[in-house]
Amino acid sequence: MTGTDAVITLERLNHSHVPGITALYHEPVVARQTLQMPFPSSETWQKRVETDNERVVQLVALHQGTVIGSITLEQFPRIRRSHAGSFGMGVASQWQGKGVGSKLLAAVLDIADNWMILRRVELSVYADNEAAISLYRKFGFETEGLFRDYAVRDGVYVDTLSMARLRRMPKCD
Incomplete structure (x- = not known):
């Protein structure tokens, strides 16, 4: 069962997910679309789980207990930028295009809007990652700029x- 027929649950990243999230970012297709180095160690992810910071929300998407995607939303710590945050995400190659990214993004944007009260959510995406760009546009993100030769990928x-994505803040009466 895959795609819209599959039961996909979201959970906050915890210690039990470390092997699964490590495996997720070991996938070459996933790693090449992020700014992370390939083959991250489980210790790297263990340290991220141990981070106790309410300005950082880390979620995983699970199918039958297997990690199939992740997203991290971080509110900026500086006072004058605390109205903003950024996120990064990854979805297992066999689950791309099946709604996992939409489910993860909807969840963190709900938290950004209704719990963190973020006015601005930012991201960086490879300019050739058309599927991700399309997803972000679906959620109201707009391109603000192009960074040429920003990162090294595949040499x-x-x-x-x-x-x-900017959102208008509701007015209080």
Whole structure:
């Protein structure tokens, strides 16, 4: 069972997910679309789990107990930027295009909007990652700029887009 028929649950990242999230980012297709180095150690993820910071929300998507995606939303710590945050995400290759990214993004944007009261959510995405760009646009993100030769991927410099979603804050009566 895959895609819309599959039962996908979201949980806050915890110690029991470390082997699964390590395996997720060991996938070459997943790792090449992030700014992380390939083959992260489980110790790297263990340290991220141990981070106790209410400005950081780390979620995993699970199918039958297996980690199939993750997203991290971080509110910026500086006072003058505390109205903003950024996120990064990854979805297992066999689950891409099946709604996992939408489910993860909807969850963190709900937290950003209704719990952290973020006005601005930012991201960087490789300029050739059309599927991700389409997903972000679906959620109201707009391109703000192009960073040329921003990162190295597969031995060559690649461009990224800076995207953000701004939301109007409700007025209090």
